[in-house]
Amino acid sequence: MAGSGDGGTYFVCEEAEGERPVLYTDSEGRATLLGADLVEALTLVVALPFWGALAQGFTIAESGSEIRDDRPDFDDQRAGLVRSLALSPLSEEEAAARLRSVAARTVPDYLPHVVGDERSRYEPIFRR
Numbered sequence: 001m002a003g004s005g006d007g008g009t010y011f012v013c014e015e016a017e018g019e020r021p022v023l024y025t026d027s028e029g030r031a032t033l034l035g036a037d038l039v040e041a042l043t044l045v046v047a048l049p050f051w052g053a054l055a056q057g058f059t060i061a062e063s064g065s066e067i068r069d070d071r072p073d074f075d076d077q078r079a080g081l082v083r084s085l086a087l088s089p090l091s092e093e094e095a096a097a098r099l100r101s102v103a104a105r106t107v108p109d110y111l112p113h114v115v116g117d118e119r120s121r122y123e124p125i126f127r128r
Contacts, residue, residue, distance in 0.1 A: 008027060043088060
């Protein structure tokens with residue numbers, strides 16, 4: 001569906017049980033679900049554009065202050081994006097909890113195989 005500047009790729013998965021989940025894979029061979037569908041994934045990524053830092057163990061406060069230091073208008077721009085896309089606004093804490101819940105569903109059904117090696121799989125980005 002899309003790529004990211006750091007070499008990651010976003011995929012909309014095949015429909016299963018009425019859902020088309022969104023999967024993210026990074027260039028390091030790791031993967032995670034980001035939403036049960038495109039709307040949920042967009043909602044969570046817009047609320048937490050620094051979601052990858054959370055998977056690395058950084059807190060919302062640490063990651064949020066860093067982005068706000070670099071972009072003082074971050075909150076206004078995010079609010080505008082939420083309105084433009086007609087998404088439900090979420091607090092960063094609620095988005096993080098929902099993201100961790102969705103990510104927990106990655107294993108085993110949505111963890112892709114390494115291309116060319118059907119015995120090897122990507123590693124989950126979020127560890128339990």
